[in-house]
Amino acid sequence: MTRTLILGGTAWLGRELAEQLVAKGKDVTVLARGVSGTAPQGATFVASDRRLPGAYDQVKNVDWDEVIELSYARDLVEGALEALSNRTKHWTLVSSVSVYEGNDEPGASEDAKLVAPTDLDDYAHAKVVAEQITQLAVGDRLLIARPGLIAGPGDTSDRFSYWVSRFALAANGNVLVPQTEGRYVQFIDVRDLAAWVLDAGFRGLTGTYNVVGSERNFSDVLLSAAKVAGYTGEFIAADDVWLKEQDVNYWAGPHSLPLWLPLDDAAFAQRSGERFKAAGGSERSLEQTLEDVLTDERARGLDRVRRSGLSRTEELVLLQKISESGKN
Template sequence: MARVLVLGGTAWLGRLIAASLVARGDDVTCLARGASGDASAGAALITRDRREPGAYDVVGGSHWDAVIELASEPSLVTGALEALAPAAEHWTLVSSVSVYAANDEPGADETAALVEPTDLTDYAHAKVAAEQATADRVGDRLLIARPGLIVGPGDGSDRFGYWAGRFALAGAEPVLVPGRARQTAQVIDARDLADWIADAARSRVTGVVNAVGDPLPLEEMLALAADVAGATAPLVSADDEALVAHGVAPWAGPRSLPLWLPAGYEGFARRSGERYRAAGGRTRPLRSTLVDVLADERARGLDRPRRAGLTRAEELEVIAALADG
């Protein structure tokens, strides 16, 4: 039985990681504010604000077989390293593929250049700074996991779930989709990612790993989402210029078309996942993920306010404007 400390562990991915470790019989402690909820059943929760003095006093004097860090804010990362790194046998930093400086090379691996961390208020820059600080302190005990787009039930970003939910809401009515050729989607189910992080921490996997699924043409992913939703919606395709002209943003956020990547991002959803698979990483069938995501979307409300995507009214307005030329 390993003693594992999860820095976080009450929000979506962290909670899944803690649950996966508990299921393996480990002694799991989560250190978090608790603002996102409670820890998984079987995991102990120590409620602390990591920005406050003495936040690590309760756990800092202990030996840990593994520490798993989910934060991106460099001050949180460095504070944890100072308090905990000397007594940790293995350290996992959950980073992101957003750290890469370029997104135009399909198949790029973990050796690709990173952004220069000059603006620590930017997510990618903060993650690079966190990677560098952790590598300096932990050395060869470190696993840097760089997930791609994390999806699955419970996802609060509303990006991937938009499509299953939208097809279910539209039924036989039209749905707006991006029209640029060679679009791809590359996702990883949060449950598969959590299981791999738990296994990697226990078996002390080290190095840098892109934790990504296999790239899939976006049109195939959309067809699968429509099929899972039982929709017969006709697709209204619009190219990048038309979408921008009608005030639609790419990828995420309000009035966006989720997962649409504009020109120049051909490599973003085509990162190499060879190291992930070599390190024991697995991915469940995308249909299985979509079935669970659709159930979650229905439970949360198909026409609810969303963090990403077009409202149904906005979408129909764009479709009408496209038809008018």
């Protein structure tokens, strides 16, 4: 029986990986502090703080078929490699398309230039270093998965889920949107990402892959989200200059319009996924992901405090400003 160790398997992607392994009847062990959640029933849970001495004592003397590393902190990555790499048949590192230096080349492949890592407090820089040190330790046993935007039920980042939940909350009221011309959305459902990572590990696949879905026009994503939500109101579009004057942020975080990117960075959502598809990668439909996300969002509360986006109150203030200025 295939023996898999997930380093961090109680939060979103990690738990999805563990759940899918359990469903397949596989032997899966999850090593984590357990702060972000619990391991699924059927998985072996090893509670361990990876920054403490002896963190890997319960798992280091096992011959693992697969280790899946989700962290990008250098000390955690190095510690795991030192303790486990010599007794592991195949190693998967989940990285990110954020490692690329530029976001101005549509269709850029895995061979695009990476950022020069000079600041390990920066997410992209830390991911590059994680890739480099893992490659040195594991060599030709390594699979590097570089997902882009991850979407699906259970997402706590509130990026992709913002729009379908906002349309559902607004019902027939106006919704503020950015200008969408020349902008794109590219996501991979967490369930599809996990399924591919596991299958690739079982097959012993190695190399580097952009695990990304299809490139979609931002406008099409908004229209699909509105349809799934049963939205009957009106989109009120504001230009970049005005939104920035109102301190509305790009992409994610508080007081933002999620998935909205500067035009100079539009190709961040246009990465090539050809290598991923050729290696068996697949994606469910946009509508299916949106429907499942909306079900999850309704369960969590459409008007809850979110990590990304505008509150409905903030949005209505901005819409009122637009109305008073005659911009729309």
